[in-house]
Amino acid sequence: MANIKSAIKRNRQNEKRRQKNRVFRGQARTSVKKARAAIESANKEEAQAKVLEAVKALDKAASKGIIHKNNAARRKSRLMKQFVALEK
Secondary structure (H helix, E strand, C coil): CCCCHHHHHHHHHHHHHHHHHHHHHHHHHHHHHHHHHHHHCCCHHHHHHHHHHHHHHHHHHHHCCCCCHHHHHHHHHHHHHHHHHHHC
16 A cells, blocks of 8 residues: 555546546447457348447547557457458
């Protein structure tokens, strides 16, 4: 446990930020998982909607600095690759 005032404050700030970041990271993970499940079910319309939702969640997380922009781009690329393979 921190004894110095500034360290105590820093711990409070870190915890607050961690809680806020968990929400967006969790939303991104969940939406990607749902998109993959929709792609596996081979329902084109549902899969397209879920993929767009996942892309939006990843972009939001990247814009807030929760995940790196290249990480979001890589995940979106892999997801779109799976979606396009569904159409073939």
